[in-house]
Amino acid sequence: MEFAPHTDDDVRQMLDVLGLSSIDELFAPIPAGLRFDRDLEIPIGLSEIEVLRDLAALAAKNRSADDLVCFMGAGSYDHHVPSMVWPILGRGEFATSYTPYQPEMSQGVLQALFEYQTMISELTGLEISNASLYDGGSAVAEAVHMAVASTGRRAVVLAGCVNPLYVGVLRTVARGPELEIREAGWGSAGTSDLDAVRVAAADAAAVIVQHPSFFGTLEDVAALADLAHGAGAKLIVHFDMTSAGILEAPGALGADVVVAEGQPFGNHMNFGGPYVGVIACRREDARRLPGRLVGETVDREGRRAFVLTLQAREQHIRRAKATSNICTNQTLNALGTAVAMAWLGPAGLRELGESCLARARYCRDRLLEVAGAKPAFAAPTFKEFVVRLPADPTRVCERAAADGYLAGVPVKRLLPGRGLDDALLVAVTERRTREEIDGLAEAVARACKEEA
Amino acid sequence: MTAKQERPRLALAEEALVFERSRPGRRAGRMPVLDVPPAPDDAIPAAMRRSLAPRLPEVSENELVRHYTRLSQRNYGIDTGFYPLGSCSMKYNPKLAEDAAAMAGFRRLHPLQPESQTQGALQLLVELERALCAITGMSGVTFQPAAGAHGELTGLLIMRALHERNGQRRHRVIIPDSAHGTNPASVTLAGYETEECPSDERGLVDVEALERMVSDDVAGLMITNPNTLGLFEENIERVAAAIHSVGGLLYYDGANLNAILGRSRPGDMGFDIVHMNLHKTFATPHGGGGPGAGPLAVSERLVPFLPGPRPAFDEGSGRYTWDEGDDRSIGRVHTFWGNFGILVRAASYARALGSDGLRHVAERAVLNANYLAHRLSGTYDLAFPGQPMHEFVMTARKQKARGAKAMDLAKRVLDYGFHAPTVYFPLIVDEAMMVEPTETETVETLDAFAEALIAIDAEIETALDTLKSAPHTAPISRPDEARAARDLKPRWYPDDHAVAHLANAAGPDDKPTI
Numbered sequence: 001m002e003f004a005p006h007t008d009d010d011v012r013q014m015l016d017v018l019g020l021s022s023i024d025e026l027f028a029p030i031p032a033g034l035r036f037d038r039d040l041e042i043p044i045g046l047s048e049i050e051v052l053r054d055l056a057a058l059a060a061k062n063r064s065a066d067d068l069v070c071f072m073g074a075g076s077y078d079h080h081v082p083s084m085v086w087p088i089l090g091r092g093e094f095a096t097s098y099t100p101y102q103p104e105m106s107q108g109v110l111q112a113l114f115e116y117q118t119m120i121s122e123l124t125g126l127e128i129s130n131a132s133l134y135d136g137g138s139a140v141a142e143a144v145h146m147a148v149a150s151t152g153r154r155a156v157v158l159a160g161c162v163n164p165l166y167v168g169v170l171r172t173v174a175r176g177p178e179l180e181i182r183e184a185g186w187g188s189a190g191t192s193d194l195d196a197v198r199v200a201a202a203d204a205a206a207v208i209v210q211h212p213s214f215f216g217t218l219e220d221v222a223a224l225a226d227l228a229h230g231a232g233a234k235l236i237v238h239f240d241m242t243s244a245g246i247l248e249a250p251g252a253l254g255a256d257v258v259v260a261e262g263q264p265f266g267n268h269m270n271f272g273g274p275y276v277g278v279i280a281c282r283r284e285d286a287r288r289l290p291g292r293l294v295g296e297t298v299d300r301e302g303r304r305a306f307v308l309t310l311q312a313r314e315q316h317i318r319r320a321k322a323t324s325n326i327c328t329n330q331t332l333n334a335l336g337t338a339v340a341m342a343w344l345g346p347a348g349l350r351e352l353g354e355s356c357l358a359r360a361r362y363c364r365d366r367l368l369e370v371a372g373a374k375p376a377f378a379a380p381t382f383k384e385f386v387v388r389l390p391a392d393p394t395r396v397c398e399r400a401a402a403d404g405y406l407a408g409v410p411v412k413r414l415l416p417g418r419g420l421d422d423a424l425l426v427a428v429t430e431r432r433t434r435e436e437i438d439g440l441a442e443a444v445a446r447a448c449k450e451e452a
Numbered sequence: 453m454t455a456k457q458e459r460p461r462l463a464l465a466e467e468a469l470v471f472e473r474s475r476p477g478r479r480a481g482r483m484p485v486l487d488v489p490p491a492p493d494d495a496i497p498a499a500m501r502r503s504l505a506p507r508l509p510e511v512s513e514n515e516l517v518r519h520y521t522r523l524s525q526r527n528y529g530i531d532t533g534f535y536p537l538g539s540c541s542m543k544y545n546p547k548l549a550e551d552a553a554a555m556a557g558f559r560r561l562h563p564l565q566p567e568s569q570t571q572g573a574l575q576l577l578v579e580l581e582r583a584l585c586a587i588t589g590m591s592g593v594t595f596q597p598a599a600g601a602h603g604e605l606t607g608l609l610i611m612r613a614l615h616e617r618n619g620q621r622r623h624r625v626i627i628p629d630s631a632h633g634t635n636p637a638s639v640t641l642a643g644y645e646t647e648e649c650p651s652d653e654r655g656l657v658d659v660e661a662l663e664r665m666v667s668d669d670v671a672g673l674m675i676t677n678p679n680t681l682g683l684f685e686e687n688i689e690r691v692a693a694a695i696h697s698v699g700g701l702l703y704y705d706g707a708n709l710n711a712i713l714g715r716s717r718p719g720d721m722g723f724d725i726v727h728m729n730l731h732k733t734f735a736t737p738h739g740g741g742g743p744g745a746g747p748l749a750v751s752e753r754l755v756p757f758l759p760g761p762r763p764a765f766d767e768g769s770g771r772y773t774w775d776e777g778d779d780r781s782i783g784r785v786h787t788f789w790g791n792f793g794i795l796v797r798a799a800s801y802a803r804a805l806g807s808d809g810l811r812h813v814a815e816r817a818v819l820n821a822n823y824l825a826h827r828l829s830g831t832y833d834l835a836f837p838g839q840p841m842h843e844f845v846m847t848a849r850k851q852k853a854r855g856a857k858a859m860d861l862a863k864r865v866l867d868y869g870f871h872a873p874t875v876y877f878p879l880i881v882d883e884a885m886m887v888e889p890t891e892t893e894t895v896e897t898l899d900a901f902a903e904a905l906i907a908i909d910a911e912i913e914t915a916l917d918t919l920k921s922a923p924h925t926a927p928i929s930r931p932d933e934a935r936a937a938r939d940l941k942p943r944w945y946p947d948d949h950a951v952a953h954l955a956n957a958a959g960p961d962d963k964p965t966i
């Protein structure tokens with residue numbers, strides 16, 4: 001199946017206009033030795049019917065969260081995607097548009113991004129949000145670049161347990177500017193070790209904390225802000241925005257940069273992407289903010305208009321001196337996040353938080369009734385928590401899957417060798433019912449018994 | 453103006469901000485009734501409780517749908533009309549790919565599910581890797597980069613890892629002066645310094661200058677081929693030899709891969725590292741600025757350095773797995789495995805076109821570009837004389853002398869019902885106007901666009917004021933960009949005053965009624 005519209009006559013007539021006799025002559029600029037004259041080693045084209053049949057067969061080899069009740073989290077969550085989101089984003093005027101460099105033809109995307117930036121600002125408590133980054137992990141790395149540029153220092157401190165996948169991205173990206181990454185670790189409550197942070201932050205560019213942490217525990221952001229600022233470092237908070245209806249905005253607690261994974265609002269799990277990297281900062285840091293930023297202005301008739309602004313920060317203007325190399329971002333997913341946030345509104349956002357909190361507590365209580373199960377950490381949690389099981393959590397998950405449950409993420413898979421080999425990270429969203437939670441507890445109990 | 457060009461393509465009616473439609477107590481989404489005990493008040497320490505509800509809009513679902521529908525009507529996409537943006541490959545995005553990506557077996561998959569539950573997804577990735585290797589002539593792929601620039605950084609870190617493995621700390625990366633801005637920005641982020649190589653009078657890399665620049669301090673060279681002028685770097689083998697002679701690596705910026713699909717392969721040109729922009733070449737929708745996908749393909753000796761884990765097929769068991777790699781891997785660059793939903797779309801596209809269709813893509817893209825360049829060449833000067841590939845760069849120097857800059861011409865194109873071409877890039881061309889028609893446009897569309905640009909050129913003498921104040925039929929006229937930057941307003945505020953209570957805890961009286 002092809003999408004080029006040319007008839008044989010079209011091709012002939014166009015070649016005639018060019019004074020050429022064959023398509024091959026169009027490729028004359030390629031030296032003969034570099035022309036590829038064979039067939040590519042891939043199958044020939046298929047019809048739409050065949051392609052969709054093939055893809056459906058591949059999709060059927062996966063067991064999705066439609067088949068299995070999902071209690072997995074660790075950065076990707078089975079939150080409800082409002083029905084209106086993707087029909088809106090699927091509109092060709094949004095989906096098939098380019099980056100809005102021509103504002104006269106792009107007011108729709110620009111205004112929607114301006115509204116997105118406003119909502120992110122409201123949820124994070126910081127004034128300036130950009131128009132999106134790739135994902136939660138790359139957002140951490142970009143925030144670190146900001147802090148390094150701002151402080152002139154080269155070390156960053158990980159307070160508490162930051163998602164090891166985000167840390168992985170940071171470690172890779174840190175190879176370029178040769179940054180030092182210090183782990184201040186966590187205490188028995190599963191939250192930041194403030195004394196260790198104080199020591200590590202001494203000459204650091206930034207303290208990074210995830211709130212709630214990778215373990216789901218609530219961090220003392222205000223105390224960490226004091227520690228960081230006392231050391232002349234920036235505080236970067238990776239925030240779960242689904243908690244923003246009930247948890248204080250990190251910006252209001254002293255965070256300098258707030259980053260987040262926007263997937264939980266309006267984006268499907270998609271096997272890990274595309275998601276949305278969220279980043280917000282204070283006004284005084286606006287010129288160090290990476291990526292695109294939409295600002296309001298007026299047109300020649302004085303009408304309200306939106307444009308990409310502060311472009312002097314960006315690679316296409318500043319090149320080697322840019323604040324970041326990001327160009328293409330995740331605009332459509334950011335629009336999805338905005339639509340979902342608007343769909344929730346302030347009341348829905350608070351209910352979402354309360355719902356996740358209550359369901360996760362109920363789930364934790366039920367799982368702790370499993371013989372031999374123990375809580376891993378004492379600190380209060382939001383929608384995720386860690387429970388220690390009397391059997392190998394990987395095997396327990398396998399058995400629970402046979403009963404129809406994605407029981408969680410074995411912590412050792414992402415944090416090996418940290419004394420958490422028996423620990424399971426469980427995420428409970430607003431979609432999980434009491435019946436499903438009871439079913440999970442029974443499946444886990446059965447699995448633990450069988451593995452014992 | 454003719455009646456035809458006066459017809460606006462987009463909705464002119466201003467649309468209020470969603471916040472301005474807000475009414476206290478109105479709402480769309482609701483949560484299910486709580487069927488578990490509510491959390492006690494002390495479940496969250498009081499100091500951590502939100503003190504002031506975020507001011508999200510309070511609107512009904514109907515209003516919300518209309519709001520976004522109206523916004524969409526104020527936006528131009530490929531589905532609206534011709535989008536001749538140079539270096540962007542804005543071709544038709546097939547709808548079948550959307551159906552594929554929406555299948556629950558892909559869309560509703562958690563990224564950390566065990567391999568046994570994700571065999572289809574892994575198979576899709578392994579098969580796509582084989583296809584991309586066949587197309588580029590490379591040996592292995594990482595799917596983690598979410599966009600082209602992300603691929604660039606990944607490739608440069610691989611370059612660096614190889615040199616460091618060999619005990620070498622090199623400091624410089626060479627890029628042509630016609631390069632995309634992402635190239636030097638990525639070089640900086642990878643801890644290297646950019647050295648610009650000049651273009652010669654034909655718009656190609658000045659090979660002799662390059663040969664003088666190379667030394668064992670050069671980590672590699674990044675180049676687009678066809679280059680950003682739409683010209684094939686015919687001396688690419690000499691470029692490769694120069695870089696390889698000092699132990700450097702050759703990086704292929706795949707922004708222009710569309711021009712050579714099935715007709716030439718970066719691997720055969722001597723490239724070591726290749727990124728692809730699947731949102732260009734593989735027709736996944738650009739989404740108003742993303743999501744894209746920027747998978748990176750490398751030659752055999754660099755495969756161990758790729759970010760891991762990588763999808764793999766185990767011949768023994770007949771199962772698809774994640775290959776963790778070893779300590780040579782630079783580590784992950786994406787939280788999970790990359791923009792999988794985009795990869796599903798690209799895989800659908802590759803299957804639909806196949807080896808025969810992909811070759812036709814390049815042929816039709818180059819045919820369209822040459823045809824359009826020919827139609828325009830009597831009116832606009834091409835920046836360089838060479839035969840273009842999939843895009844071409846004109847210079848509006850002549851038009852500027854007569855009173856209209858490239859920006860004026862581009863803005864006027866909007867009144868004729870088309871998107872504007874890329875202007876002022878590449879930087880080495882004065883008054884650059886860069887046009888990439890892509891393969892999915894009809895000759896009728898190309899003719900209409902050529903006639904529009906020719907008519908606009910004539911307006912310099914007949915209607916200069918109209919031209920310089922264009923657009924006249926778009927939802928807005930030219931916005932005041934200087935003001936946007938000077939009086940930065942990056943968000944809405946109630947009553948439009950400053951943000952007194954952002955980042956300041958306020959009393960309970962300030963809480964909206966919810």
